[in-house]
Amino acid sequence: MTQVMSFHSTNWSWFAFVRKVKVHPLFWFILGIGMMTGYFREVIMVFSIVMVHELGHALTATFFKWKLNKIELLPFGGVAEVENNGNQPFYQEFFIVIAGPIQHIWMIGLSFLLAGSTIWSMQAHELFVTHNLIILLFNLLPILPLDGGRLLQLFLLFNNPYKQAMLLSLRLSFFFLLIGMTVVIFLFPFHLNIWVVISFLLISHYLDWKQRHFRFMRFLMGRMEMRNHRSIKSLSIDGTITVKEVVHLFERNVTHRITYVDSRRGTMVISEEELLDYFLHYGGRIRMYDWVRRHVPFDRDNRTSEIVK
Numbered sequence: 100m101t102q103v104m105s106f107h108s109t110n111w112s113w114f115a116f117v118r119k120v121k122v123h124p125l126f127w128f129i130l131g132i133g134m135m136t137g138y139f140r141e142v143i144m145v146f147s148i149v150m151v152h153e154l155g156h157a158l159t160a161t162f163f164k165w166k167l168n169k170i171e172l173l174p175f176g177g178v179a180e181v182e183n184n185g186n187q188p189f190y191q192e193f194f195i196v197i198a199g200p201i202q203h204i205w206m207i208g209l210s211f212l213l214a215g216s217t218i219w220s221m222q223a224h225e226l227f228v229t230h231n232l233i234i235l236l237f238n239l240l241p242i243l244p245l246d247g248g249r250l251l252q253l254f255l256l257f258n259n260p261y262k263q264a265m266l267l268s269l270r271l272s273f274f275f276l277l278i279g280m281t282v283v284i285f286l287f288p289f290h291l292n293i294w295v296v297i298s299f300l301l302i303s304h305y306l307d308w309k310q311r312h313f314r315f316m317r318f319l320m321g322r323m324e325m326r327n328h329r330s331i332k333s334l335s336i337d338g339t340i341t342v343k344e345v346v347h348l349f350e351r352n353v354t355h356r357i358t359y360v361d362s363r364r365g366t367m368v369i370s371e372e373e374l375l376d377y378f379l380h381y382g383g384r385i386r387m388y389d390w391v392r393r394h395v396p397f398d399r400d401n402r403t404s405e406i407v408k
Contacts (some may be wrong), residue, residue, distance in 0.1 A: 117156075121171040138192070145230050146172060151206060152199045153177040159198035163191045172301070178244070184321030185314070189352055196249045203235040207283050242279065243272040244303055249383065260348050269311070275306050318344065319375060329354045333349060337361065342390055343383025344373060349375075359391060 126146070153170050160167055166182035181195070211229045213219035239247040251356035252268035259267075280297055287293055306316075332353040334347055337360050348369070349355060357369040369391070377390070379384075 119167055119169045121169050123171060126172050144227060148230055148234055149177040151202045153179040155198040155202040156195055159195045170332045185261060185318035185362060186321040186353060192253060196246050199246050200235055202239060203231045207231050231401050242276050243298060243307060248272045256351050261318050261351050262347050265311065269307055273342060276300055331356050333358060334406060335360060336387055338386060338388025340387050342378050342384055342385055345374060345387065346383055
């Protein structure tokens with residue numbers, strides 16, 4: 100009885116996974132053009148490579164129990180969309196990001212093993228390896244939302260304030276995109292497919308920039324839900340800084356031990372959770388000096404302050 104239930108549960112989970120695969124309407128248009136122009140096999144080959152690449156991301160995300168929203172095949176590639184509030188462990192996101200590029204290694208290796216056989220001609224092998232290398236190298240460009248851009252972003256997020264790192268990664272990504280556009284203008288000015296991809300990347304950058312405040316707030320709200328198993332990092336502040344400025348110093352995957360230094364009140368430790376809760380409910384324009392004065396009891400005789408727990 101238990102085995103039957105397990106079997107059906109596994110089938111249902113795979114069925115639910117497959118249902119998350121979406122095909123963009125323009126994909127069929129490109130496929131139709133490929134059939135009419137005699138490039139049907141090449142189009143199928145490219146999208147098969149892209150599908151395996153995205154499955155690498157998706158299956159790794161599922162392994163770490165991240166919520167997978169969808170895998171979408173686009174006219175120029177694919178995307179695996181997962182739920183990420185910016186508080187998951189670094190190592191998990193790192194493995195999810197590199198899981199896509201790693202797929203090209205075994206695909207190229209398999210192609211070399213089968214090259215020249217009755218089921219895999221040398222022509223098919225050379226074409227398959229070329230497409231794999233092009234897709235792999237393109238995805239490793241330090242441009243968001245490509246894998247190289249996500250690795251750059253992850254590197255900047257490590258040991259830096261979340262908001263500062265996110266803004267810097269967007270600016271660097273846009274800078275590299277501009278360099279790429281300059282190269283295309285001089286070398287491939289009339290290559291329609293490349294300009295379609297560049298248009299997608301430009302729109303993606305615009306949307307990421309427009310949603311940067313929402314993404315930061317989602318990161319802060321996620322901190323309230325994922326407080327366990329994080330290392331402690333000290334953060335020293337004074338009364339001149341605002342609550343908002345303190346919150347902007349918060350880093351990913353650490354809980355901050357906020358040390359407030361005041362010549363009159365002395366030194367005290369403020370709970371990150373207490374400060375974050377205030378910011379999410381009332382905003383952060385108030386200076387830390389005024390916030391402490393309102394929220395931390397003060398013993399005038401002993402000139403000491405209670406620790407906010």
